[in-house]
Amino acid sequence: MPTPALDYERFAADADSSAVQSVKGWTWPNERRFNTWFTRHAFEGSGDVVDLGCMSGSSTIALADGLSRNARAQGRKVHAYDQFIKSWDAIPGEPLEQVPTGSDFYDVFLANTAPWREWIVPHRERISDDTAWTGGEIELLVVDLMKSFPTTGTVVTCFYAALAAGRSHVVHQDFIFYGTPWIHLLHHRLRHRFDPVFEIPDSCSYVFRLADRPTADELEAAVDFSGITPDEIEAAFDYCQGLVTKNxxxxxxxxxxxxxxxxxxxxxxxxxxxxxxxxxxxxxxxxxxxxxxxxxxxxxxxxxxxxxxxxxxxxxxxGIRRPMGRPTRRNDRGAPGG
Ligand SMILES: C[S@@+](CC[C@H](N)C(=O)[O-])C[C@H]1O[C@@H](n2cnc3c(N)ncnc32)[C@H](O)[C@@H]1O
CATH class of the missing domain: 1.20.58 (Methane Monooxygenase Hydroxylase; Chain G, domain 1)
Known part of the structure; x- marks a missing residue:
């Protein structure tokens, strides 16, 4: 039986949870509302939830809170990935202001997420070529660590490969953000596989639903960025700009x-x-x-x-005599995003 279309606008209908909204993090209130609404009402329990770049846990908590109230969740978990090392220079007022650059903040994540512990599986690792997803289907993938071309390659070959056609959704927290243009190039390349389904208002997030599963070769090709042309950039941004109407x-x-x-x-x-x-x-x-x-x-x-x-x-x-440094190191190092 075909899956009925979801009314994503209903994400704001539930009463806010102050426990979810009060945790310091780099997600907007509507992103937290959407995550909780999705895992509570839209999630079918056919796969797990993966939260890539969970930092202090604001996205993880929102996802886990919804799961904890969904009878169909049946043992499904939120797999929360982060290197849990602060790799960016302190920004006044930021969620991890008290954590020195270079320090571990796993304890902050554990303390914030403690009330939802049974719904969460933390993965303390750097997403890199060695990363492997050994679980089964991923029903919801929330991405907030795709801060470079190489990380995009890993996320796609590891995690996109576990998405199921007609069921799985991907939330890109950095879609409405200047610093991660590989996301736009990628989703333009995969536009015949993913339906663009929802722009979360007052946020940086865009939601895609997998319509048609790409082959492993297609995913590999989608993250081979060695052949980008100006025409491709123009086409990709015409496509993506057309999706963003609320922000x-x-x-x-x-x-x-x-x-x-x-x-x-x-x-x-x-x-x-x-x-x-x-x-x-x-x-x-x-x-x-x-x-x-x-x-x-x-x-x-x-x-x-x-x-x-x-x-x-x-x-x-x-004088273009020698290679430049990488001026967007802040993004390559993993923070902050949208
Ligand atoms: C913008 S923050 C995410 C905010 C978070 N989703 C929240 O709810 O507040 C990005 C996070 O991605 C992590 N990160 C970036 N690149 C990573 C990588 N390659 N592997 C693991 N974690 C990474 C950083 O440590 C950082 O915590």
């Missing part, structure tokens, strides 16, 4: 500029590149310049403009 257009427009910027890094030493380093960077600056003045005060525009300006300056200073 500001600024993050996606800034993400397009960042896609050009990251392509410049990827192709830096390749002779057969479609554009030279300066050509990609010119595209990055042109994409920024095309953003409407009214969107420029947005945090994501400001951050993209700063990173692209710094990279341009650095390249000028180096």
């Amino acid at each position: 500001s257009a600024a993050p996606l427009k800034a993400a397009k500029a960042m896609a050009y910027y990251h392509a410049a890094q990827l192709y830096r030493h390749r002779k057969a590149a479609p554009l030279g380093f300066q050509g990609w960077m010119e595209r990055a600056r042109a994409a920024l310049a095309a953003i409407d003045e009214s969107l420029r005060p947005h945090r994501d525009y400001v951050r993209a403009a700063k990173e692209i300006a710094q990279a341009t300056l650095q390249a000028m200073e180096e």
Whole structure:
């Protein structure tokens, strides 16, 4: 029997749980509401829930709270992954402000999630080439650690491979965010496999439902970013921009500029590149310049403009004689996102 269409707008209908909403984390109130609503009302119990990049546990708690109230959950768990090492410089007011950079914050996660412990399986590991998902079907995959091209490859080959057609959903917490353009390139490549189903209002998240299971070869090809072209970037961002109607257009427009910027890094030493380093960077600056003045005060525009300006300056200073550092290290190191 075909699965009935879900009314995702109902995510806001339940009364808020103050226990879920009060935990300090990097998720918006509506993202927590959506996670709880989904695991409570939409989750069928056909697979597990995987929370990638759980940090202090705000996403995990929301997911576990819904599961704990769903009779169909039947022993299903939230598998919460994080390296639990603070890899970013402290930001005033951030959820882990008291944790020094380089320190372990697993105890914060354990303390925050203690009331939901029986619903959670923590995985304390760095997602990398060695990562393997040894469980079965994943019914809900929440992604908040896809901060680089290589991590995207691992997430897709390990975790997307366990999604079930017609049932599984993926929530991308960094979709409406300037700093992770590989997500947009990826979901444009997989657009015939995933249905774009819901933009969570007042948040950075977008929800996809797997319609048609890709083969392992297709997943491998989807994360081979060695052949990106300007045409692909334009098409990917036209597609993704068309999905975002409830939140500001600024993050996606800034993400397009960042896609050009990251392509410049990827192709830096390749002779057969479609554009030279300066050509990609010119595209990055042109994409920024095309953003409407009214969107420029947005945090994501400001951050993209700063990173692209710094990279341009650095390249000028180096005369492009030697490889640049990786100016978006903050993202590669895993924090903060949308
Ligand atoms: C933006 S935070 C996630 C916020 C979290 N979902 C919440 O509810 O507040 C990103 C997290 O991803 C983790 N992370 C980033 N890259 C990772 C990797 N390759 N392996 C494991 N954890 C990673 C970081 O340690 C960080 O805690």
